[in-house]
Amino acid sequence: MAKSGISTAVIKRLPRYYRYLGELMESGTERISSNELSKMMNVTASQIRQDLNNFGGFGQQGYGYNVEYLYNEIGKLLGVDRRHNIIVVGSGHLGQAIANYANFERRGFVVKGMFDNNEDVIGREIRGIRIMSMDDIERFIKDNHIEIAALTLPKHEAARIAEKLVDYGIRGIWNFAHIDLSLPGNIVVENVHLSESLMRLSYNLTTRGK
Amino acid sequence: MAKSGISTAVIKRLPRYYRYLGELMESGTERISSNELSKMMNVTASQIRQDLNNFGGFGQQGYGYNVEYLYNEIGKLLGVDRRHNIIVVGSGHLGQAIANYANFERRGFVVKGMFDNNEDVIGREIRGIRIMSMDDIERFIKDNHIEIAALTLPKHEAARIAEKLVDYGIRGIWNFAHIDLSLPGNIVVENVHLSESLMRLSYNLTTRGK
DNA sequence: TAGATTGTTAATCGATTAACAATC
DNA sequence: TAGATTGTTAATCGATTAACAATC
Numbered sequence: 417m418a419k420s421g422i423s424t425a426v427i428k429r430l431p432r433y434y435r436y437l438g439e440l441m442e443s444g445t446e447r448i449s450s451n452e453l454s455k456m457m458n459v460t461a462s463q464i465r466q467d468l469n470n471f472g473g474f475g476q477q478g479y480g481y482n483v484e485y486l487y488n489e490i491g492k493l494l495g496v497d498r499r500h501n502i503i504v505v506g507s508g509h510l511g512q513a514i515a516n517y518a519n520f521e522r523r524g525f526v527v528k529g530m531f532d533n534n535e536d537v538i539g540r541e542i543r544g545i546r547i548m549s550m551d552d553i554e555r556f557i558k559d560n561h562i563e564i565a566a567l568t569l570p571k572h573e574a575a576r577i578a579e580k581l582v583d584y585g586i587r588g589i590w591n592f593a594h595i596d597l598s599l600p601g602n603i604v605v606e607n608v609h610l611s612e613s614l615m616r617l618s619y620n621l622t623t624r625g626k
Numbered sequence: 627m628a629k630s631g632i633s634t635a636v637i638k639r640l641p642r643y644y645r646y647l648g649e650l651m652e653s654g655t656e657r658i659s660s661n662e663l664s665k666m667m668n669v670t671a672s673q674i675r676q677d678l679n680n681f682g683g684f685g686q687q688g689y690g691y692n693v694e695y696l697y698n699e700i701g702k703l704l705g706v707d708r709r710h711n712i713i714v715v716g717s718g719h720l721g722q723a724i725a726n727y728a729n730f731e732r733r734g735f736v737v738k739g740m741f742d743n744n745e746d747v748i749g750r751e752i753r754g755i756r757i758m759s760m761d762d763i764e765r766f767i768k769d770n771h772i773e774i775a776a777l778t779l780p781k782h783e784a785a786r787i788a789e790k791l792v793d794y795g796i797r798g799i800w801n802f803a804h805i806d807l808s809l810p811g812n813i814v815v816e817n818v819h820l821s822e823s824l825m826r827l828s829y830n831l832t833t834r835g836k
Numbered sequence: 837t838a839g840a841t842t843g844t845t846a847a848t849c850g851a852t853t854a855a856c857a858a859t860c
Numbered sequence: 861t862a863g864a865t866t867g868t869t870a871a872t873c874g875a876t877t878a879a880c881a882a883t884c
Contacts, residue, residue, distance in 0.1 A: 425875065427829055431822035435804065449841060458806075461841095462877050469843060477842040478884040495828035509723035516719040517820075525824055564827065588831045590824065594645065596668075604834060606827035608820065610727075612641035614735055614800060617774065617816035618705035619637055621798045624814060635851065659865060671865095672853050679867060687866040688860040 426467050430490055432457070433467070437487040449480035496523045501561055502590075505577060506568035507532040507540075507547050510592055514566050515542045528560050550577075554584045566590040636677050640700055642667070643677070647697040659690035706733045711771055712800075715787060716778035717742040717757050720802055724776050725752045738770050760787075764794045776800040 436457055440448060454461035468474050468481075474489055475481040491497050502520075504511045507530045514520075515527050530547045532538060540547045548556065556562065565586045567574055574593030581589065588604040591597055594612075597605050646667055650658060664671040678684050678691075684699055685691040701707050712730075714721045717740045724730075725737050740757045742748060750757045758766065766772065775796045777784055784803030791799065798814040801807055804822075807815050 422833075423875070427826060430829065431819070431825040432806075434825070435822075451841080460877060462879095463875095465842065465844085466876075473843065475842050476884060477882070478840045480841065493829060493832070494825045495832035496825065498832075500828060500831070509719075509726040513719035513723040514820075520821065520824060523821065523825070525828070563831065588827050590827055596642075602834060604827055604830040606823055606830070608818070608823055609641070610724075610818065611730065611733065612645070613816055613818055614730065615641040615644070615704045615706065615733070616637060617798050617800055617814055618710060618735070619640065619703060620814040620816070621710070621773065622703070622705035622708075623632075624812065633851070661865080670853060672855090673851095675866065675868085676852075683867065685866050686860060687858070688864045690865065 422470050426470055429459075429467060430494060433464075434487065434490045434494060434496075437483055437490065440483045441487055445483050447480050447482055450475070453481075499524045499526060500563050502527045502564045502566060503553070503557065503562050504530040504545075504566045504568060505553070505581065506570075506573075506592075507534070507537050507542075508568055511566070511568040512542055514568065515545050518543070525564070527566075528562060529556055531556075553581075557581070557584045557586060562586065564588045564590060566592065568592045571595045632680050636680055639669075639677055640704060643674075644697065644700045644704060644706075647693055647700065650693045651697055655693050657690050657692055660685070663691075709734045709736060710773050712737045712774045712776060713763070713767065713772050714740045714755075714776045714778060715763070715791065716780075716783075716802075717744070717747050717752075718778055721776070721778040722752055724778065725755050728753070735774070737776075738772060739766055741766075763791075767791070767794045767796060772796065774798045774800060776802065778802045781805045 436453065450461040450464040454464055457464075465475075468486075471489070471493060474486050488497075502525055504515050504527055507515075511530060511532075515530055520527070527545055530542065530545055531550050531553050532547055533550050537547050538549050563586070565578075565581045565588075567578060567581075567589055569577055571593045574591070574595050575597060578589055578591070578597045578599060582599055582603055586603075588606070589597060589599070591605055591607045592610070594609055596607075599605060646663065660671040660674040664674055667674075675685075678696075681699070681703060684696050698707075712735055714725050714737055717725075721740060721742075725740055730737070737755055740752065740755055741760050741763050742757055743760050747757050748759050773796070775788075775791045775798075777788060777791075777799055779787055781803045784801070784805050785807060788799055788801070788807045788809060792809055792813055796813070798816070799807060799809070801815055801817045802820070804819055806817075809815060
């Protein structure tokens with residue numbers, strides 16, 4: 417996995433900065449100092465300045481950061497200034513939830529199609545998004561410039577299909593299957609392992625002093 | 627937030643150990659060394675030994691780790707040897723997906739009810755799970771020993787309802803709303819911010835050398 | 837100019853890895 | 861017993877925080 421110079425710790429925090437800056441913009445705030453922001457976000461001002469300086473000098477001494485400018489710059493880093501075409505592979509409840517979540521579109525993530533092996537659901541539409549046969553997936557990816565596949569298949573199918581998706585030209589996989597995909601290093605995999613998340617919650621419930 | 631002595635980095639890895647050990651058990655493997663496991667999981671053997679030794683000596687010199695024993699011990703740490711009653715608050719597509727995911731039950735996480743403000747859906751059932759009015763939520767939590775609430779409400783409602791849930795006795799919140807909840811320190815919050823996950827994927831797609 | 841606040845270097849802290857003595 | 865492998869201490873690496881000179 418070809419790592420860029422920026423540490424994953426920093427990258428993980430970027431979307432949260434983006435969210436807070438978006439809220440500041442909505443509330444009409446024009447400028448903000450790392451110190452003010454640090455209080456809102458419950459992190460150190462030092463960390464904010466260090467994080468941002470990984471990407472260049474977004475602020476100005478004596479003034480702070482211009483909210484709208486910083487928001488837009490972080491947006492560019494996160495790629496939300498571009499359009500990303502997505503397919504959802506697996507039309508179970510989770511797949512449907514993703515297809516239904518219109519908010520992603522505001523950030524440029526557009527679900528163009530869904531795929532499933534189950535004959536019964538093929539042909540149905542969800543929020544105008546067609547469920548198609550897996551047989552059509554290669555053609556569809558190529559014709560529609562699909563970049564990202566949300567993978568919501570059961571674990572026993574996920575690994576095999578993921579490899580195919582890569583063959584067909586998918587560049588990133590949003591993996592909801594409870595499995596670690598091993599794919600070529602140029603393929604981006606972002607895991608959402610809900611059951612692991614729930615177990616962490618359970619761990620903390622169990623251990624918490626109270 | 628009263629932190630236990632174990633670092634969050636270690637805790638985050640526990641469910642993954644648990645998953646691999648479960649697979650080893652299924653495949654009939656009786657014992658495993660930290661070195662073998664490290665190769666399977668793509669981590670260092672040193673890290674595995676350090677992680678496990680946070681909780682006590684689960685292994686044996688010259689032998690390694692007994693798979694079933696270690697699996698069960700980590701299971702206890704993660705609290706999957708106990709039953710956790712859950713409610714889903716917000717019956718949108720994501721809430722329904724959670725209610726429908728029967729696999730959680732195998733780990734002791736049982737969804738006992740769903741709640742919504744929308745009159746149109748109240749009374750409906752999903753996999754035998756009743757959607758009820760928010761007005762009944764306090765009673766239900768108390769009568770059914772509900773420990774965890776999965777919060778799948780829109781962000782503008784989430785903060786207010788979360789506070790109420792805490793008043794009613796909820797101990798852990800599985801938060802799918804795009805907001806940082808600020809709740810008393812004895813309440814466990816586990817965030818699943820899907821839009822942030824998608825942005826990280828997008829960041830990596832954008833930056834990846836390729 | 838004086839005050840504020842960044843950008844950036846240095847110090848600290850924590851997490852990971854390496855090494856090896858203990859022991860099964 | 862000899863070999864294997866843990867448990868654990870020590871060394872390294874990386875991330876966070878503190879400090880302050882640069883500069884708007």
